[in-house]
Amino acid sequence: MFRKKKIKKEVIDQELLHTIYQLKNEWTNLEDIMARSIEPSERGQFDLAVAKAKYFYLIREAKYRRISAGR
Known part of the structure; x- marks a missing residue:
């Protein structure tokens, strides 16, 4: 159950970037x-x-989510 949520967050983060x-x-x-x-x-x-x-x-949203292109 937790793994599915993590994968979904990663996909959304990549779409945001x-x-x-x-x-x-x-x-x-x-x-x-x-x-x-x-x-x-x-x-x-x-x-x-x-x-x-x-x-x-969207830059502010990325900072809030603590995501960057280096990930």
Whole structure:
């Protein structure tokens, strides 16, 4: 019974790390696009802010769960 719970937590932790990496890539791509834009759109700025907020929220969640990529 306890082993099943531990495996489930490990799977969820790995999914969390994977999502963090995806959001980091999205954030850096959007930042790069915005930096090269002559006139960044409001929608682009909004998307960048949302991507940053999601990323930092998941980073806090990972710290709370005490997980890292080194595990």
